[in-house]
Amino acid sequence: MTASPKILVVDDESDVGEFVCAAAHGMGFDCTATTDAKSFLKSLTPDTTLILLDLLMPEIDGVELLRLLGEQKCKAGIVLMSGVGKRVRETAAQLAQILGLSIVGHLQKPFRLAELEEILARSARSSTWPVVPPEDQFPQNEELRTAIERNRFVLHYQPLIHIATGRVTGVEALVRWQHPERGLIFPDNFISRAEGLGLIDELSWLVINRGMSEVGQFANGGGKVPTLSLNASVYSFHDLKFPDTLVSLADKYGVLPANLTIEITETGLIEELGRTLDILARLRLKDVKLSIDDFGTGYATMQQLKNIPATELKVDKSFVQNLQGSDQDRILVRKTIEMGHELGMRVIAEGVETPEQLEILRLYDCDGAQGYLFSRALPPAELVSWLETYRSGLTH
Numbered sequence: 001m002t003a004s005p006k007i008l009v010v011d012d013e014s015d016v017g018e019f020v021c022a023a024a025h026g027m028g029f030d031c032t033a034t035t036d037a038k039s040f041l042k043s044l045t046p047d048t049t050l051i052l053l054d055l056l057m058p059e060i061d062g063v064e065l066l067r068l069l070g071e072q073k074c075k076a077g078i079v080l081m082s083g084v085g086k087r088v089r090e091t092a093a094q095l096a097q098i099l100g101l102s103i104v105g106h107l108q109k110p111f112r113l114a115e116l117e118e119i120l121a122r123s124a125r126s127s128t129w130p131v132v133p134p135e136d137q138f139p140q141n142e143e144l145r146t147a148i149e150r151n152r153f154v155l156h157y158q159p160l161i162h163i164a165t166g167r168v169t170g171v172e173a174l175v176r177w178q179h180p181e182r183g184l185i186f187p188d189n190f191i192s193r194a195e196g197l198g199l200i201d202e203l204s205w206l207v208i209n210r211g212m213s214e215v216g217q218f219a220n221g222g223g224k225v226p227t228l229s230l231n232a233s234v235y236s237f238h239d240l241k242f243p244d245t246l247v248s249l250a251d252k253y254g255v256l257p258a259n260l261t262i263e264i265t266e267t268g269l270i271e272e273l274g275r276t277l278d279i280l281a282r283l284r285l286k287d288v289k290l291s292i293d294d295f296g297t298g299y300a301t302m303q304q305l306k307n308i309p310a311t312e313l314k315v316d317k318s319f320v321q322n323l324q325g326s327d328q329d330r331i332l333v334r335k336t337i338e339m340g341h342e343l344g345m346r347v348i349a350e351g352v353e354t355p356e357q358l359e360i361l362r363l364y365d366c367d368g369a370q371g372y373l374f375s376r377a378l379p380p381a382e383l384v385s386w387l388e389t390y391r392s393g394l395t396h
Contacts, residue, residue: 005123006047007031010040010065011054011081016109020052023116037065048076050123052107055082055092063092070099075188077104079119081111090326097318106325122353141197144190147177148202154178155210156377157218159387160229160348160370163362166394168387170227170261171218172370173211174377175203191233200233207231208246212253214380218387229261229291237264237275243282261289261312277307284309291348295336305343313340317351317371323360334364341365 007024009017009031017033024031034040037060044051051074055062062082069078078101080089093103105119147153153175160170177185194200208230215228236242250257262283280290291312292305305313315336322329333349340347349361352371361369375386 005029005050005120006045007050007052007120008040008043008048008076009033009052010035010037010057010062011052012036012057013054016054016081019113020116023113024120027117027120029120036060037068040065041068044072044074050079050104050120051076052079052081055080055089063095066092066096066099066101070096070101074101077102077123079103079105079107079123081107081109083109090322090328093322093326103318104321106322141193143179144177144193144197145199147179148194148199148206151206152178152180153203153206153210154184154379155207155214156379157214157383158370158377159375159383159390160227160368161374163358163366163369168220168226168390169368170229171215171383172229172231172263172377173207174231175207195233195235200235201239204233204236205245208249212249212255215255215259216253217380217384220387220391225255225259227259227261227289228255229263231263231293234264234276237279240275240278242279243286243288246283246288247286257287258289261291263291263293263314281309284311294350305339310345312346312348314348314350315366320349320351320357320361320371321353323357324354330360333361333366337361337364337366 005024007020007029009020011017011020011033012035014033014035017035021031021033032043034043037057051069053062053065062080066078078096080092080096080103082089089106089108093106096103104123107115107119155173156176157171157173159168160172161167162169175187175191177187177190179185191200191203194203211228211230216225219225239245246260246262247257250260283290289311290309291314292308292310293314294316295313313336315333319329319333319336323333337347346367348368348370349357349366350370352358352361352369352373354373358369358373374390375383378386
């Protein structure tokens with residue numbers, strides 16, 4: 001399930017809230033304005049998709065509100081508004097990232113209507129966040145077990161674009177739970193529970209089997225199949241037979257191991273490092289590619305880069321989305337690209353949403369990109385149609 005933005009504004013200046021709401025309503029969006037933290041928290045609901053938050057407020061300031069939102073594990077995109085200096089906003093954004101929040105934009109007061117409308121329009125294009133139900137409405141553990149037993153999961157695929165040529169080089173498979181009553185449920189709402197229940201192996205193999213069975217339909221006119229990227233839980237790496245089983249399945253479906261990429265988050269790499277290195281090394285010996293996902297958001301980063309035989313580095317979207325407004329993020333992204341190349345890895349930027357971000361990445365010699373600028377994650381049939389249109393555009 002997806003929804004157009006449901007916007008919540010908190011700013012102690014009521015005219016600012018009225019200005020934002022007027023602009024949002026004019027674009028057909030639902031928008032509510034509050035002037036204090038108490039009213040804001042009362043108005044915040046699980047289906048709020050975008051928050052415009054003023055940092056400089058009396059009593060409870062914006063930084064304190066960010067901390068409270070982090071404690072609530074808020075999934076909404078957040079736009080920081082303030083008349084304070086740029087560095088303070090960037091520090092607040094860094095704090096938000098540490099708290100697990102998603103900063104999707106900045107507005108320096110006083111801001112113009114055009115700036116506001118651009119932020120709202122970009123958020124509308126990106127508003128494929130799940131409609132998150134209240135906790136008591138989440139599917140129960142038994143439902144998850146039954147869903148895995150009956151294979152009630154589907155894959156959506158997001159294309160990976162080679163920046164220099166514009167060509168599609170791969171697709172990332174992203175799992176969705178097709179619930180018979182609640183519709184599509186996104187992985188944030190069930191992956192950690194599957195891990196906790198000891199069901200992640202079964203779910204992972206369902207995803208791998210489906211991905212390998214479907215990827216062939218994304219081949220280009222010459223029959224070349226794009227690389228299939230699959231996300232793996234570190235908990236799947238307790239089984240030393242993982243590389244053999246994976247390659248055996250690839251042979252069954254006619255997929256070359258060299259066309260497979262296993263993505264693992266850098267935080268997960270720390271756990272059971274010896275066993276993990278055993279499996280990762282054997283995957284590379286079998287020609288399977290390895291990608292470190294969400295780079296820059298985990299721990300012991302330099303140590304992992306030294307230890308892991310990765311072929312690809314994915315720069316987390318939290319750095320990419322602030323490329324235009326943050327000197328710090330531009331420096332970090334540029335240096336990450338340089339470091340990845342010097343270590344012999346391809347570098348992919350996640351969360352690319354604007355032509356300006358793509359141009360900066362092009363100037364920094366980033367290899368690949370994925371994000372809403374090109375396409376959201378699509379069901380197989382929709383991706384086939386998208387690929388036909390996109391590839392046709394490249395040849396004209």
